[in-house]
Amino acid sequence: MSDIAAIVVAAGRGERAGAGVPKQYRTLGDAPVLAHTLGAFAAHPAVGRVLAVIGEADAIQYKMCLSCLPDTRRLLAPVSGGNTRQASVHAGLAALADTPPAIVLVHDGARPFLSPALITEAIAAARAHGAAIPGLPVTDTVKIVDEAGRVTGTPERAGLRAVQTPQAFAFAPLHAAHERARAEGRNSFTDDAAIMEWAGHPVHVFPGEATNMKLTRPEDFDTAERHLRRDATLVSRTGTGFDVHAFADGDHVWLGGVKIPHARGVIAHSDGDVVLHALTDAVLGALADGDIGSHFPPSDPQWKGASSDRFLAHAVALLHARGGVLDHLDATVICEAPKVGPHREAIRARIAVIVGLPLASVSIKATTSERLGFTGRGEGIAAQAAATVRLPANRHPTDAPGV
Template sequence: MTTAAIIVAAGRGTRAGGDLPKQWRMLAGRRVVDWTLDRFAIPQIGHIVLVLNPEDHDGWAEFSQRPLMLAQGGADRARSVRNGLAALDGLGITKVLIHDVARPCVSPDLIRAVLNALDTHPAAAPGLAVTDALWTGANNLVTGTRSRDGLYAAQTPQGFRYDAIRTAHAAHPGGAADDVEVARAAGLDIAIVPGEPDNLKITRPEDFARAERILRQDMDVRLGNGYDVHRFGPGDHVMLCGVRVPHERGLQGHSDADVGLHAVTDALYGALAEGDIGRHFPPSDPQWKGAASEIFLRHAVDLVRARGFTVSNIDCTLVCEYPKIDPHALAMQAEMARIMGLDPTRISVKATTSERLGFTGRGEGIAALATACLVRT
């Protein structure tokens, strides 16, 4: 994809208190950085750059093992953003979002709204219209008032056409409060997208409690399980988790008998209380004779998204004596990730035998079990 997100996580966050920078502190059972990264794990984002402080050695070691791009933080936020933009050079990026790691409650809807605004504007950013009365003050005394007309509280992610913000940052002397200031200095028009009250930036110690309340009330987690079985019959291969595996026998079924994809598909339907494959693709319907099971899985994933959920992770276990699964497990993981539009690290494919007990132990067929976790976005 040609859209990227830069998550700026190089600050020290001293005002938030604690012994750790705020991005590494726990929030509702997970670290702040984990919540924020997950918010951008949506199909519209093709690349994520995480900008880390050079001193965060554990973070560099951990995230270098993940499918993320890493960039080194600079002496200030502007330099950190420039390093993140530079990491995207040569990838054909057209749109880029720049987000503060300390805003873990941002919704995917707001992220998409900013991206959509970039279709018609060179830059866009979320803002909340100021509704409270504004005072000036000194020595704990009110010294005056200010009009709130036309005032907005700035939020992130702030979105830009990639080439435009790259040029703007290169020309800016530094010291900007945010990337909108950099863009305005370059003469870019910035569309205001309605912000969200819950998209708070964790700044003070008390912000952790508010962010935790928001995250916990928004959590809608669904689990589903799937189970499928197919017997062996004539053939020279089996389809398992979307991969053609050579074997002396094939699997029998109305479709291509991909027992792995069937179990995963049923797990997704189950999490939505939508029955099973048979409800959506009746075996009595001749159009599904010999159909690729990828069709069923794509339908289930599309239904998940239409209901406002994302697939958090999939765990699939194949039960058979033969063929051996381990040599093909990574290819199966990659193929399911492609079909579902997920990162491969969110999909597990593993195998076991039944110790030569039962129909799988006698080599009569293959069984599959799957669990799917969905999270409302």
């Protein structure tokens, strides 16, 4: 038996979603939302057990979900949840405690679009760190507001993440933290990471997925239906990119959003990050939407010294706006120096955060040109890249959604 179990929390009433039934049992496509969610875990080869925590009155609706699944062998008998999410997770952990898994994933029943890659990444992060949660960079400015509605602070966005599920943990510490919180009457935690933080455990954040949305309001179901329709008719595209910069006086270069000490700098209008520039062109190429220079012309002074993560994030935002999905990024750095190997994982992690991909979907390689050409003579640095995307079929890639 696999040492990994998943708890799918589905005991809430979901009243904000409307329609008179709990949101996890509303039909999405041809099956209830919860069926999509359970199916994602039941189909993943690394997950040995899947436990749903449901409302006491939802047994019949839960059976309807099971009838929509092709394989229910990994699903345990459901358990009844409590009045809060924390109580429901505690019930799930207690049900697993007699034969505890090594790793437990805790996921919201109303997040039906998690990918196999995200589950794999969550498991790997839990094994590496003991407690790990998926998160996306916050793109809107966030304000801290007091009871009177006055702004009291504006935190830096760079340190903020919008947290998702599945949250992944070593089972024993999470179970112990829940037991302690219950014994001490601490019952207001809104996610399991907060309980682990309170119990003194460090929590690692790994890149989430923009498509891993939580269905909360009626309009979310409209978005979800469009997502299903588009996903059923998406076609794959591949774009490529290339960038080069000459060396100049300086003490560092930027590669993939990471500042790397070096004996030289580069000549560039922006920060000269050849990896992010090549990746940006690769995404734009898959969209058939020009190149980085047409979107961010070097003649425009606002891009002087700009951080290149803005360019890549813009290209990915264009992809999402057209109903597309980013599947994979691959880049190769070409230079004699600096050495990329010691920084490879930091670069992969930074790119994953910028674009909202799992780490497993970002590849970074490096090579020399055997001392041939300008890179071989140490005169500059280059990068080439490829992006694999999916776009809605039967639509020109520059059409707006719904056109």
